[in-house]
Amino acid sequence: MVGSPPHKTLREQKRELTRLRLLDAALETFHKNGYVQTTAEDIASAAGCSRATFYLHFNSKSAVMIGILERMWPDSVRSTESFADALLNGITRDDMRAEIRSQLATWNKHMGALSAFTVASATEPDVAAWRDDNLTTALTIVARRSGHRNPLSEDVLARMAILERMTHAAFELSTSGSGIVTDEQIVDYLSDLWTDLVGHPAWRTGGTSHQR
Numbered sequence: 001m002v003g004s005p006p007h008k009t010l011r012e013q014k015r016e017l018t019r020l021r022l023l024d025a026a027l028e029t030f031h032k033n034g035y036v037q038t039t040a041e042d043i044a045s046a047a048g049c050s051r052a053t054f055y056l057h058f059n060s061k062s063a064v065m066i067g068i069l070e071r072m073w074p075d076s077v078r079s080t081e082s083f084a085d086a087l088l089n090g091i092t093r094d095d096m097r098a099e100i101r102s103q104l105a106t107w108n109k110h111m112g113a114l115s116a117f118t119v120a121s122a123t124e125p126d127v128a129a130w131r132d133d134n135l136t137t138a139l140t141i142v143a144r145r146s147g148h149r150n151p152l153s154e155d156v157l158a159r160m161a162i163l164e165r166m167t168h169a170a171f172e173l174s175t176s177g178s179g180i181v182t183d184e185q186i187v188d189y190l191s192d193l194w195t196d197l198v199g200h201p202a203w204r205t206g207g208t209s210h211q212r
Helices: 010-033 040-047 051-057 061-088 093-109 111-123 125-145 154-175 183-199 201-205
Strands: none
Touching (some): 010 040, 010 051, 010 061, 010 111, 061 093, 061 111, 061 125, 154 183
């Protein structure tokens, strides 16, 4: 018989609450000031604690960024599984547009964290490593749940990884306020690219194909 999980002490509960408060403060500060401009002192001040307390929980600003991403990861997995299930059921271009629009709405909801993540992954090796590891996990989820019996080839994985990066860049453009393109133009463009990918012979076979 499996016993109930051990009861957390008051000290452990307080420590966990402080960590969560630091994560919330970091997210707010990244959104307000940008990732590069934010310091550990800024995060600690926003959380109402000392710099020393910050370093009891996180050894660097990038560690806080990873903590934020890990907290968001379960939602990302559910979104990825939903996308993979749609592929398995035979996704149409209209379905793809709805999926991309939903992902863009999620991006807008978490804009502060995701914009900071884009910068951090380009400047912090540990954040870049987290991104690459979890991108591989996400692609594996898509492949397994969308009906592939054989492992996806490096060619198909590369196509997916590149398109995933392009999608994030397009979402960044959407939230930049530049006015260069509309959200609907972004949704249309990305939907065409993703629909072309999953309609490609290499995607359907899980291998490499030179058919056009």
